[in-house]
Amino acid sequence: MHQLRLIAGAWLLEGGRWARENLYALLVLGPLVLGMTYFGVGRMVRDAAWSPTEAQTLVAGVLAAACLVALSLSRASVEVYHVRRPEWVLDALPVTLGAQLWAALARRAAHACAVGAVALVLRWLARGEFGVEVFASAALLVCVLASGEVLSALVWVRWSHRRGARRALAVAASVAACALTAGELLASVVRPGGLTVSSRTAALVCGALMAVAQAVVAFVLHARWRAADSEFAKRLGARERWGALVERFAKRVCGGKEELAAQLARDLRLVLRGFSSAVYAAAGVGVLLTLLLVALLLGDVLAEGTAEGFGSTTWLPSVLAVKFVCVMVSASLASLVPVLVAHQEPHLWLERSVGLKGEDAWRAKLYLARVLTAPAAVATWVAGVLCGAVPAAYALPLLAECAWLWWLVSTAAGGLAFEMPAQPGLALILVLCAALAAGGLTAFLWPIGLAIYGFAVQPLCMRGAMRAEMHMKGFEI
């Protein structure tokens, strides 16, 4: 307990000082985002004519929880095994295994508290009532997420180390078990009217049991595996699988410009090796959105429209759905760019020491955004055509529209790559907003994209190159 107190004390001290450094973001941008959420999302939620059924809320909750757990796999494994973190010292000191895992759980719980808080805010926006039961569900949600993330990280590292179908199943099972329980709790917090009594009781009982079970299993496995897996966790992601293929591809994309190709090849390798669990989350969201598109096109949710002439086919509900999903999947994949920029921040001395121009650094990220998002246009177009929801005569024009959307979204995302290199969270929001806004308007009417491209994206790119130049010169931006 004494050791845990010391470790937690160091974290709190450091966290407090971090908060002091980021006072601007916390005191100005935080309320701004909350205000916009209240007046925007809150109003939409309250005035919505349609509200999801209990089953839909549950499914959405489970999917959100699954994304959260998947997103935190690499982060949690870093916290458990102290990969390139100051806590490495704990392994060399007489600190008990129990204290180390408690510390990791506490850290995860602190992160999960943000999820619990967001769930409570959503409930408040939807004018739901608050009672002991709601707060108990939110607290259990935090416990289930924290213990589930730590357990999943342990099993994930074990599977990465030893491989095998059984271990892969164990990873999937642990993520799924956590997602099911946390999703149910999330739904019971967010849904204003609450779930039915039986669902509520089930959520609370399952949550309590699952939190305890996950923590107990995590402690047992941690004690058993830590010594063997600790070193491997530090080498995780260091395998070479794609090799020369990536380099050849990068050279071709960059038109033979060596300084760009080298950066692009490195960035692609990092993404392919899953430099962060954000890669899995972005890819997962992309796949889910594409599946959603297929479900929309095959189901009877979309209104049946008729086109008055070839030109108006672009506004058919099914065609619009394909284009909007194309934008969303592209934006989801493009969101990896600012995360990667922040990830590379400590290693930027290399680019600086070789005198790389800021414009080249920025252009490499622009190419990366284009490469990462290219599958989105192809996948959504293929889904639209194969589902038979797009008139055959409009298949090629739709491909051109998807390609245009891809180009616009990736240019906007790549252009903003160096906008906030030290604050990936804010940069992510900015990139998503810009990409979705530009893409959404263009999806509705493609010529708007020309105006956006000319008046906003091009100046934004010039600004992006300038910001990158400043960043390479070491100015704090």
Place this chain on the structure above:
Amino acid sequence: MSEESLLIVEEVTKRYGETLAVDAVSLRVAAGEVYALLGANGAGKSTLIRMMTGLAEPDAGGVNVCGDDMRRRPLAAKRRVGYLPEELYFYQRLTGREYLRLVAGLKGAQESRVSEEVEFFELSAVEGKWVGGYSLGMRKKLGLAAAFVGEPRVLILDEPLNGLDVEMMRKLRLRVESERDAGRAFIISSHVMSFVERVADRAGVMRAGRFVAEGSPADLRRLAGMPDEPFEDVFFHLARNDEV
């Protein structure tokens, strides 16, 4: 030097996939002895050190510190060890003193030792500043201070001289010698051969995960047949020559 072995490494082996990093290495370091671990990059020194400190688990063999087995009684064994790793990661927003107090607390050491180490490693001027703003040399001194805090009986220092100025190098050498005379055992991995020759009682030269030569610096000179050449040449001869 006493006959009591504070650190016993027995037949330890470590493999990373197909690569054999350390191959059945054995080693004993007595109280009041400084043992230098030498070898080219990739020879297996750091892996061996990581196994001695409990940061890596040997695939075979074992490590014993002051009578405590690192696998069976890791906490007791680690309590006796002070370790300076080659790569240092610190909390960027803690001050030097706060970091040392954390380490002392986790080691169960008295806080008064923190002030002594701060003074010895000349950190007084920066002890109240965040570690994130420290220079390489300051960070190394902080790492050394953390290793010495708590009066460990075995000190394992991986590249302790990197980033230190000449004055601090000398000070560190004198400290190592005085701590050795007080009965502590040292394992030092360094590429600074003049330091090694001056301070080490014994040295082991590693190549491809095994010791290819072991003995006092004078023994190594004899083995290499280079009595008057710089010790760097002796090391180079032993570390690279397949016929040794």
